[in-house]
Amino acid sequence: MLYTTFHDLQLSRLGMGAMRLPNLGERRGPIDEPAARAVIEAAYAGGVNYFDTAYRYHGGASEPFLARVLSQYPRDSYYLATKLPGHQMTYRNGELAFTGYLSGEPVQSPATIFEDQLARCGVEYFDFYLLHNVAESSLPLYSDPQLAVVDLLLEEKRRGRIRHLGCSSHGRLETLQQFLDRFDGVFEFVQLQLNYLDWIVQNARARYDLLTARGIPVWVMEPVRGGRLAAPGTQAEALLRAARPEASYASWALRWLKTLPNVGVVLSGMTTLEQVEDNLRTMSTVEPWTSADQATIDAVVAAMADTVPCTACRYCTELCPQELDIPRLIALYNELAFEPRADLSAVLAQLDPEDLPSNCIACRSCVSACPQGIEIPDVLARLAERMAAL
Ligand code: SF4
Ligand code: SF4
Known part of the structure; x- marks a missing residue:
């Protein structure tokens, strides 16, 4: 496994995202616990030490399940990251409420959510804690002076219950810029949707450049775009196969990300043992990226540019x-x-x-x-x- 230095830590370049653990049943059934446990254990055995979850993943089951599996290992041998679901809350007239599928569930304050997360994960601290999805809809709540979410998280950091503070964002460039200006110097890393297709199609490059200019490292989410780049379609697959017959389509996406110097951890929402093995292979070796490789990817992007950019996040x-x-x-x-x-x-x-x-x-x-x-x-x-x- 390749590692990246972050402060005094060595983080695995491949991180495990716990958003797409195997399910029972075809639709959004409960986590298939034996299969999911095997996936997480295989990632850990392969050198992955960064594990990412969120309050809402798998309808709330991801956080406690992931923490339970990891609890068999020494607490200082892995890094646990989770997120505050502010993107799924409203704050009006002093009233905080959940939206979406959590709508109607009681919520007192961000502080009670944080306590709940620690309790259900059975841990005393989170190594990494993020504001979930800083975007146009969530910026007012995250910036509200009365709710003071960021002040709360900074206090938890002082208490040692958050080791490192970050945010994820699917927002527009201007929104991310506004947020980082408002909380200058607070956020140590930002999780972005980044892959060779979105670099062009969604202008992810502009967000990456913004963070690089501000000296903030990037964690990558959706490196294979919810699986789309693992099965990019007949035309793109033919191009990739012709260039490197032995390489999986997903490995192209991960190799491309390794060319970006400001990318730290690449989070992959792995569902199967085959995906874990393939990703471990890719993220354990230093390989040159040639101009011929880049020409292949340019041709693949051109072939895929007309598709609908769904990442299968299921928010809708x-x-x-x-x-x-x-x-x-x-x-x-x-x-x-x-x-x-x-x-x-x-x-x-x-x-x-x-x-x-x-x-x-x-x-x-x-x-x-x-x-x-x-x-x-x-x-x-x-x-x-x-x-x-x-
Ligand atoms: S269409 Fe739905 S599943 Fe696809 S990216 Fe949008 S919210 Fe996510
Ligand atoms: S898919 Fe159609 S019916 Fe469902 S929420 Fe969207 S617009 Fe409404």
């Missing part, structure tokens, strides 16, 4: 009154975009009538929840048209 599905499996439908849309004449009858046969995109009522509840800014009802309408034409 919590708000859909029709209970549509939106990321699954978008994956289908992208598949059709790549291979308009593909035989998708087997896939379509798995969709029950209530799962069809034509059930979208265009209420737009999902749109504001999407960190990628996808016009979901438009995409579903186009998919419904294409399916009708098949």
Whole structure:
């Protein structure tokens, strides 16, 4: 495993994200605990020492499960990171409330959430603690002087219950800049969605450059874009196979990230042992990145640029009154975009009538929840048209 120096720590370049642990059942079933335990243990055995979770992952089950598995190891042999779910809260007239799938659940204060996180993880401190998703919708809450979230976290840092403070962000460049100006010098690292496709398509480069200029290291989330770069479609796959027949598609994405000097930890939401093994292989070796490699990736990006940039984060599905499996439908849309004449009858046969995109009522509840800014009802309408034409 390659390691990166952060203060006095040696962090594994590959981090384990606990957002996509294996589930029981096809849809959002409970964590498949034996399978998930095997994935986490394989990552640890392979040298991964950075483990990232959040209050909301797996409906709240990720934090305690991950901490329980890690508790078999010495506490100083791994780094546990979690997040405050301010992006899923509102603060109006002195009242704090959850939104989304947590809506209606009681919440007293960020302080009680933090205590709850420590208790359910069974730890005395978090090595890394983040504000979850600093974006246009969450900036007012994170900056509210009366709620004083950042002051609370700085106090916890002084008490030693937070070792390092950071934030994740899916927000616009200007929002991130505004936030970092407001809390200058407070945040030690920022977690960004970064991969070779978003570098171009979502101008992730501008956010990376902003952080680099401010001397803030970048942790990467969505390095393979929710799995999309692990199966980038026929045209892109042919390009990658021709260049390096033995390399997995995901390994290209991780190798590309290793070329960015300000990237510290690359978090991968690994679901299977095969993914762990493949990622460990990639993140354990120093390999040159050649101009031919970059030319291949440029061609792949050109081939993929028309796809819908869904990362399968599932934030939208919590708000859909029709209970549509939106990321699954978008994956289908992208598949059709790549291979308009593909035989998708087997896939379509798995969709029950209530799962069809034509059930979208265009209420737009999902749109504001999407960190990628996808016009979901438009995409579903186009998919419904294409399916009708098949
Ligand atoms: S616009 Fe369609 S997909 Fe989005 S929440 Fe409404 S019904 Fe669901
Ligand atoms: S459509 Fe947006 S919110 Fe929904 S899963 Fe995809 S990226 Fe996430």
